[in-house]
Amino acid sequence: MQLPLFDISNLSEEDWTFSGAPTRTLTHCYHDYPARMIPQVAARLLERFAPQPAILFDPYCGTGTSLVEGLIRGHEAHGTDLNPLARLISRAKTAPLSLEALDAAVADLEVWLRSPMRTPERLPTGIDLAFWFQPQAVEQLAHVRAWLDQLADDDLRAFFAVAFSETVRECSNTRPDEFKLYRLPQARLRTHTPDVFNLLRTKIARNREGLCQFLAAYAAAPRQSRAHIHAFNSVQGIPLEQIAPESVQIVVTSPPYGDSRTTVAYGQFSRLAAEWLGLPEAARVDRALMGGTSLSKLPNFHVPLLDLALQQIYAQAPRRALEVAAFYADLRASITNVASIMARNGIVCYVVGNRSVKGARLPTDHAIQRFFEALGFAHVVTYQRAIPNKRMPLRNSPSNRSGATAVTMTHESVVVMRKV
Ligand SMILES: C[S@@+](CC[C@H](N)C(=O)[O-])C[C@H]1O[C@@H](n2cnc3c(N)ncnc32)[C@H](O)[C@@H]1O
Structure with a gap:
């Protein structure tokens, strides 16, 4: 057996909770x-397992x-996501935007907001605008969208589009405490009169502060690169x-x-x-997204704890078991592909939660370890962390019926593996 390259002794008592730590710094x-x-x-994992600039x-x-976190440590950062909104946010958060250009654009936007209302060439067609927004909000959002449309610079456009995106969500008729699209009750809608322009101004001012912090950290990095x-x-x-x-040194x-459908609905959000x-x-x-399509037969993952949990679910609800299995089939396929781009001695760190379905605990951390081991990786360590400050449902609604909730997870694992 090979020894880990990293000294992880005396770390079992280490606190991964970061309770009370500021999570909204930088971008x-x-x-x-x-x-x-x-x-x-992310910062601790990068500092521990990739102390030098890496891919x-x-x-x-x-x-x-x-x-x-990678960019401000001089790493060359690559990311992928199937959700186009997530990619837009990632692009904005990693762009070292010029403050002068930003301030000039903010001044231009101010003039626009005070000028007669305009409408963009196209209004959204895939949603029922009258159901999800108050008439005045539609008018104001359309005016801002028309301004966004004439921004030529990609980085500037991403910055404002992200502030606009949060504004859209917050001024819509959706319940703010739900990830899924649930409309506010009628009684709340009667007094729901969001001020789109001021909401947008607040987001822009807050994000400008974050950008200033990011620019300082980025300038101090050992090297500057774009994500x-x-x-x-x-x-x-x-x-x-x-x-x-075989090019990537750290994941x-x-x-x-x-x-x-049954955990976090990124698409609906x-x-x-x-x-x-x-x-x-x-x-x-x-x-x-992963697990989005079902399977016709329960596969054998050759991970006894996972296979057993899936069989327990299957005994109660065969269709549900096939849906859950589809997620693990996708996860394993993705891990196989990630393994192929890892350099020798490269480190992968997966932060995951073990959820329960129909009373069966799904050992996702253990499955990830086994999937990587089957591809020639060695287990370095698995850290456990309580989740005090992550925005996710601690209870889920397995049947999508309100009130039918079950406790999902209060802890997550950080599985660290090394390619040997
Ligand atoms: C837990 S979130 C990641 C959050 C991220 N670490 C952050 O701090 O914002 C999981 C992400 O996986 C994405 N995702 C799900 N299936 C995917 C797939 N097959 N390929 C790429 N991204 C996927 C979702 O869109 C979602 O953004």
Whole structure:
């Protein structure tokens, strides 16, 4: 057996909770997103397992937490995500935007907001605008969207589009405490009169502060590079021209906890903003994500604890078991592809939660370890962390009926493996 290259002795008592730590520093303040990784976890993993500038990859980069932390440490950061809104946020958060250009654009926007209302060439067509927004909000959002449309610079446009996206969500008729699209009750709608322009101004001012912090950290990094945000599905393969085989030295990632339909509905969370921004495939995101399509037969994963849990679910609800199995089949396929682009001695860090379905605990951390071991990786360590400050449902609604909730997870694991 090979020894780990990293000294991880005396760390069993280490606290991974980071309770009370500020998680909205730098550009991490830009946009809310379900089940974000907290920056402190990414930072510690990068400092411990990639102390020198390296090639970093996040196969489920979401809003780019690990990419931002990688850039300010001089890493060359690659990320991919199937959710176009997540990619937009990642792009904005990792762009070292010029403050002068930003301030000039903010001044221009101010003039625009005070000028007669305009409408963009296209209003969203994939959603029922009158159902999800108050008439005045539609008018104001359309006016801002028309301004966004005439911004030529990609980085500037991404910065404002992200502030606009959060504004869309917050001024919509959706319940703010739900990831899925649930409309506010009628009684609340009667007094729901969001001020789109002021909401947008607040987001822009907050994000400008975050940008200033990011620019200072980025300038102090050992080297400055741009992040590469890709749109490929790592379950289906990793395009060679985007990431070369055996090139990546460190992966820091947090995959989804399960399929979008019954865990975190990233597509629904992003839908209204994605429609307003004209992002492609907005309606199809949840089906495209891991576990989005079912299987016809329960596979054998050769991971006894996982296979047993799936059989327990199958005995109670065969269809549900096949859906859950589809997620693990996709996870294993993605891991096989990630393994192929890892350099020798490269380290992968997967931050995951073990959820329960029909009373059966699904050992996702253990399955990830076994999937990588089957591909020639050695287990370095698995850290356990309580989740005090992650925005995710601690209770889920397995049947999508309100009130039918079950406790999901209060802890997550950080599985660290090394390619030998
Ligand atoms: C837990 S979130 C990642 C959050 C991220 N670490 C952050 O801090 O924002 C999981 C992400 O995986 C993405 N995802 C799910 N299936 C995917 C797939 N097959 N390929 C790429 N991304 C996928 C989802 O869109 C979601 O953004």
